[in-house]
Amino acid sequence: MKLPPACCRLQTLGAHPLTLLRVLRAPVAPAGHAPAPCQPRTHLVFLKTHKTGGSSVVNLLHRFGEARGLRFALPHRYQFGYPSPFRAERVKGYRPGGPPFDIICHHMRFNLTEVQKVMPNDSFYFSIVRDPGTLGESAFAYYRAVAPAFRRAPSLAAFLAAPGHFYEAGVRGNHYARNLQWFDFGLPVAEDGAAVEAALAGLEQAFALVLLAEHFDESLVLLREALCWPEEAVAAFAHNGRPAGDGPRVSPAQAARLRAWNSLDWALYAHLNRSFWRRAEAFGAARLQEEVARLRQRRAALAHHCLQGGGPLPARAIPDGRLRPFQPPGRAQILGYALRAGLPPTERERCARLATPELQYKDILDRRQFGGGNASVLPGG
Template sequence: MSLTPHQRLARDVAEEVAHGPEETESGLGRSTPWLQGYAQGVQNGHWPGGCGGHVGCTIGTESDEYSKADQGEADVGADKAIACPAMDSGFRGAEMEAGQRGRVMNLLFRFGETHNLTFALPARGASQLGYPHYFRAEFVEGFGAPGHAPHFDIMCHHLRFLRAQVQRVMPNSTFYFSILRNPVHLMESSFSYYKDTSPFARARSLEEFLSQPERFYRPLEPDSHYAKNLMAFDFGFNHNGAVSAQHSQQMLRHLEQAFDLLLLSEYFDESMVLLKEALCWDLDSVVAFPLNSREGGTRSPLSESTAEKIKSWNSLDWAIYSHVNRTFWQRVEGGLGRERMQREVRALRARRAQLAKACLQGGGSVPPRELRDKSLAPLQYGLATILGYNLKPGLDQATGQLCRRMVTPELQYSRSLYRRQFPEKAQQTYRPTPPPA
């Protein structure tokens, strides 16, 4: 029997709930955040840069996982895929700090563009893959086109994860990773970015909201997830679900089964080192400037009592973060070790400083009013003031291209990729505004 897209989605959600780790009364769903799916469709069946010299580089295949320790270049076919669901807490996203989310998207955009890989882009040039609805394969431009079976290498736009639907788009062999943020910092950021959403609009401050959340929070409102357990929501769980030790353990087991690598926004450089090792990338592939970062004046310091209220209110998110914070350092100790990690982090920071000196006028970010090139201006959203960059004048062509890619905000970069992959559709989607009569 042929199913419509909506019927297939209903079936997939039912199957995920039926076979996932959660129980019905817990209200926990099964899924993950803005899933960056990454399939390595590379020439000659090898990873760009190879895996040489990386001891214990583990690669997932369609049937199992194997270690390419001490074996030189990893021999991975074109059906190899990587999915990197990273949460995002500030800019149209969920768990990850806006600046960190922007950095992860930027390095994936750059890697894919450099290696001529194909992105699973939102249909009709949208900025997200159907968020906050569960992801559906039909949200991807070009999926299901008559007589065409597209191969996608990277999926890195914000979505609410539903594995069965993602698997309809991406190759079977997929490496999943995500990056999380401390829920305390996340909620402070969310209040600033999403102040106009229904849970926060009537609260004069985050402290007022937390003092009487039942006064402001309506769990059935379609935007309620911005104010409670935002990470859990993006991972596909019910953000209003009941909390118990049993349900928390089920949720965490699911995350461990769904992801090959879980990283921490607060330890971004260490996270990028682990990512580099896992994907067998070179150093420059994981170097990125902060993007979508807020100006310091729009950040609010939090008291210890407010922080504790946030943890209690976001108990699902706190359970996820606390668990990942433990497993992250266990992975460091059991893999690279602390000493090598410190050396790798120093090298990463030195390279970023070198590129900042080469690329950036003044060496750092600037507020929107000081931007010279308005095509590089980040979207301003909510109460926050989002910083951007001025490039140094007179850069040679190669340096200028690299520097521009590193500072291009995600919306502009996404549109550029859409124009490259779908030039005819882009002419209709991004038509210039006609001059006034």
């Protein structure tokens, strides 16, 4: 794998979500001594940002934690009081001084002090970001019904021609329309370059790793190493995606306007993009290429074995409601998966976990931890 030249990396865009800011590296063993084997990380804080591919990450966290009997910090419904800042009492079953949780991974507006009340001190904090030049189009399609700034605009092109005409700061729902990632990280509004740099420095203190949406497979490899997980643990299907031809994609000029309008998000992304390429180079291009190839082979084999048609389908083509993804109000269509007929029961359950959308999987985990129903994703299971 040949890494892009430094001058071009910031604009490198891929087809999917996931990658990194800062991998914590193990101490170097003294000469003559083999490095101590690492231990899998099981105390995890994943800040799931919006429209960045976080649903795919959440699926692998759900599967890893469920298989090992880990305790999830779950919201009472599906988000932790978003868009209000996270508070510990939003976690179902939380009580001060009570047993800690192992994994927290559902939507919140980040609030470090409150998260620390819920999670162990040795938790591994990570998140995911995406180029606002493409995220803005996705947010416009997905949140048009709930963001007044988007709803008032007849099209994305019209919005970008005069965003200030449609956008009013402070109106409920309009956080989706400008600097959404900065908002999700709970960062203060920055008025100048010094304030931006200070906010980003604080972010790096809190998060050991931040993923990039544009280099999904490379990211999974680097994430796996950071967590000391086996390779099979990060094999995942893409979740919450749209059809390739669904809706207009942005032109280079529109992407530039989106970055300018979302200037704080662009500063955030540019900072983390540079960190990613430094870490990718430190990992080693050949080594990265080899593990990415194995990951893609494993995913392709799972898709062939598990899925009807071998890939994602429109929601209307998925007969099992437990595998049918939520469809947002408006015109955005979200794809999901149907299982191949004839799978043995054990294989069917395993494949179903790979295909289960986030909301349904959260309900499964809720029933496992708190009771109140069958924890199987399968009808009659």
